[in-house]
Amino acid sequence: MIKVGIIGATGYAGAELARILINHPQVKIEAVVSVSNTGQQLDDIYPNLKEILPMTLEGVDEIIPRCDVVFASVPHGVSEEIAVKCKAAGTVLIDLGADFRLHNEADYNKWYGKEYKHPELHTEAVYCIPELHRDEIKDAPIIGNPGCYPTSISLALMPAIKAGIIETDHIIIDSKSGVTGAGRGLTQGTHYPDTNEAFAAYKAGAHRHTPEIEQTLTYLAGSPVKVTFVPHLLPVNRGIESTLYCRMTGKGASMSAEELHAVWCDAYKDEKFVRIEKLGSYANIKNVKMSNYCDISIHVDTHANTLIISSCIDNMVKGAAGQAIQNMNIRFGLEETMGLNMIPPAF
């Protein structure tokens, strides 16, 4: 059994990690950590776990040496110190925050307003969306788990970029995220009466996931990719839908809808967690909720020569905890899908 520690267990991603790992056949949840709630019971804060995971929240330092792997879901700027301790203890770190996602420190400085204190750690850390980078983390001591928006977007675009059928200097991305994406912390913007029956964009062209999206797409394209990314807050608990707009180019400009559709089907034919909708069907967040699936649908606006892709994930699962467990499975040589057999409910 792999001994797992969850740092930031009282946050939403941490709670979701706990929920999924409880049923993982090769995992023992060794410790749950919360800096601000040390000593409390996790199941007092999350009564859904009552009688299921009756564990006491501990501090960071005492748990790292006891664990084979630690998941950290903490504010950016905090993970580096955890990484130092993990390295010292020989514990693998899977970081769900932003500290180990960007390869370029200048991007981190610009978008997160912080500097690396331990630059050497970042050369060892590997960013991994499993479907795109799984071979790179086999021995990684630190895994940078992707952001929720970048996951939904990178998976949607990979086949187009690999096939070279879209213009890559101006991709439009209109994303909508459920409110759990904003975390458990209280804000006026996530107070129920201010959120319910409401809808708006936020951080248009200025969201911190932009450099991460462009980093992955540029990696896939082999040349710079530029996107305009606008997220919106959606009055549901879970789910991200991203609608992407691309101008078709090269052989893409003359491909039929059926041929385009086949590009995605082919690209993901061996992937368990990526499902391509039939032509004419639409990806919907309700069909991936509570699961590790990413559903993608392909649409063509022939009158304006535009490819439209809709991509849906559960932001807390494929966009956070589920993908982190998928990465753990790869890193520890387990079946990649182990413990991730959650079936999305129909309603």
Place this chain on the structure above:
Amino acid sequence: MIKVGIIGATGYAGAELARILINHPQVKIEAVVSVSNTGQQLDDIYPNLKEILPMTLEGVDEIIPRCDVVFASVPHGVSEEIAVKCKAAGTVLIDLGADFRLHNEADYNKWYGKEYKHPELHTEAVYCIPELHRDEIKDAPIIGNPGCYPTSISLALMPAIKAGIIETDHIIIDSKSGVTGAGRGLTQGTHYPDTNEAFAAYKAGAHRHTPEIEQTLTYLAGSPVKVTFVPHLLPVNRGIESTLYCRMTGKGASMSAEELHAVWCDAYKDEKFVRIEKLGSYANIKNVKMSNYCDISIHVDTHANTLIISSCIDNMVKGAAGQAIQNMNIRFGLEETMGLNMIPPAF
């Protein structure tokens, strides 16, 4: 492996049965049935099951002989014919409808407006809330799976009735159910804009679950129990909360909140799926959602000598599909909790 057939697989309870049974380690879903959609793919109707359960919907007759057990989730009046066929084939029937719940045909006539066509079947059928009747179904050919409201209510009241601490001639039950309780069929009252941001009672004192509730409570009390039952439609997908109001009597009249609380803790101390909240905490539908748990909290209004019980279940799981699988496990000698290890999500 137990070969299972699901009749009424396109209804909400049927879809939920499929979702849960997919991960049951001792079950093979042999067939899915829909009278009105025979020949279609179940995963076209429920795209959440895409690539997970790619099965074609069949007719009733061809599947019964192939199955060890059949779950039927069909309108009342339809199950009797299915039962006849199951008997002939030696297939166990677990009926999620109302046909095999009431012991008294006169009650069935009065509340459902129909007559028994095969009265002999009803003498063999056994109604079973596992925590209350599990010993009775070990050999039953037909199991009447309880209604959602009666499950939440009977589990809440059992300890009080067994202990003889409440008046049983006038129990007030105020229940609130998520919209899946009304099924997948279209009605104006479940049209999104008519349901969202709305709330009302319905069938006050006249809901068909009333005789089923009184039947179980009378069985537990050993003397007639009378309730006033008012359901309400709650604008959420899943979950039933029932708030019950009882006058305390006998030794109950002088018991402290702590003593009363202990009665419930003690009654359910060996039950995996019933959780009693700490004194001062409240059962909440969000803590049982997507799971087979029933959470119960106990409150005392000393100034009016009233015991208040709040009971929460997921109407589609403990109130329908999950409980049916629990009954199947008992009937087939499996671990009662097998395949029912779904952890309720925190959000």
Place this chain on the structure above:
Amino acid sequence: MIKVGIIGATGYAGAELARILINHPQVKIEAVVSVSNTGQQLDDIYPNLKEILPMTLEGVDEIIPRCDVVFASVPHGVSEEIAVKCKAAGTVLIDLGADFRLHNEADYNKWYGKEYKHPELHTEAVYCIPELHRDEIKDAPIIGNPGCYPTSISLALMPAIKAGIIETDHIIIDSKSGVTGAGRGLTQGTHYPDTNEAFAAYKAGAHRHTPEIEQTLTYLAGSPVKVTFVPHLLPVNRGIESTLYCRMTGKGASMSAEELHAVWCDAYKDEKFVRIEKLGSYANIKNVKMSNYCDISIHVDTHANTLIISSCIDNMVKGAAGQAIQNMNIRFGLEETMGLNMIPPAF
């Protein structure tokens, strides 16, 4: 024109007062007050009011002398000092908080944990649900505006109590309130992902509105009335539904549903803001939303001799701001319905 000041204008009740008063033909909103946001623009905090009410938030002291009437929607314990200043300035005070609702200081001490600092003010203050006490406030310097739950409950029960047809020693009240009832302040319990798709009771038998409810019912009955009151948090923005359970007695015990229904129709036949549903129809919060109406429906459970009443209001309008304006209209000799002609939307 009546010059109006709103103290606590950034709270939900204050914002709703502003929204309604803007269209009141005899009112000029003279000042809006917020202790914690003085100097800010109200329409920056509530962008719905942009270009409609571009007013700067002021402090309490400077505005009272400029106003004919002041509405105060502030935490309990704060209104007394406002009342002292209003008295000095000859300004009428309509208090939407709890300070001037209870006639008995001992009740206030017990339920709110505070003492009166200016007991003499309380002898002059008048509590007023217009349909029940409108004659009492014609000259009142201070009006205690009722709580939201007590309004929905008192209006529902008045006809039964006046007619002497129900037992008054044990009335069961099961209420459900939209989330605006909890105010604009941030709490974990009203954080969107914790509230959405959730439902639970709270403060069972222990809510502060209990003594206010019993005070009004006792006043109507002329003898002590005792209730068990359990509120629940409903995942909608607005609306309270209260389901009440009464044992019928006296002539009530032999009255038909039609005769009972006629009691309510008759009691409210001259009231513009109280609507009695036809027999067989149910009050629904969606039909009173955004309006000053109270809808009431009557149901009889003959098999258990129980009268069931369902009562719906918009907690922010008839339960707070609208009723306060109704009280202002009475106090200033205007048409009682003036400025309150909001039509509830169908969706």
Place this chain on the structure above:
Amino acid sequence: MIKVGIIGATGYAGAELARILINHPQVKIEAVVSVSNTGQQLDDIYPNLKEILPMTLEGVDEIIPRCDVVFASVPHGVSEEIAVKCKAAGTVLIDLGADFRLHNEADYNKWYGKEYKHPELHTEAVYCIPELHRDEIKDAPIIGNPGCYPTSISLALMPAIKAGIIETDHIIIDSKSGVTGAGRGLTQGTHYPDTNEAFAAYKAGAHRHTPEIEQTLTYLAGSPVKVTFVPHLLPVNRGIESTLYCRMTGKGASMSAEELHAVWCDAYKDEKFVRIEKLGSYANIKNVKMSNYCDISIHVDTHANTLIISSCIDNMVKGAAGQAIQNMNIRFGLEETMGLNMIPPAF
């Protein structure tokens, strides 16, 4: 008083027309019509109108001669016959359906699959978004009231197109609409449990509002404009948010955010119902709900040279009934804002 008839009064747009017109100071609602519910009471179908508008539904033919103006909210293809009757009676027709929106019959044929039976009527009919075409309807016998999406989109883009600062051959429009936009008719896709906690695109690049959008934008630009339009179904009752993505060109390419913002402020400085957000603020459907406002916010993605516009309306008011009344006011020489002073609620 203007005598008004509402044809299709039991649909959502019809019900909203009734709700708003009740308080219009120069209108008398003379008749309400429903083909399928003739003889019933409107307030039985919409209990929100109980005791407020107790009118009996009539048939089409008998009411037209009694009315100065008729609003028709009926399926496409039905309005032409109503128009013939209105012409004969000298009654103005304001059509909320699609029959009189498109200038080009070929577009109507292509997108709606029908032909004009009375082509001459279409030469007299005038399409009118008041802020863009108000001078054209002063004497029009038939007014084509705009679609909800086209209203939100055309108002957002007008200043950019008039100023010639964006490329007009490839505008991306990502719209999200509340469920009332789908009407009152029952469909699986608007059944509560299928819609709640769900989100998806539909009719990507293929929605019938596309030619109407391009028609208006082309009219404003004086040369062909091409758009890619993708609507999404949003789990709220009311509201449309459209996010638009434009490449900046001409002098637009070198304008600062402040200069761009000023273009919108200037274009709408005299318009009561269009509000431009401060730079840095975002339009939100909650701030326009239940009102006739259109809120627009301007954002610039400098790194990708993209202008982002967010535009919000209430689809049932500015997107349907409110705009129709605004058109009526213009047509009958009344103050354009008369009867449309609804203040959007804060929650």
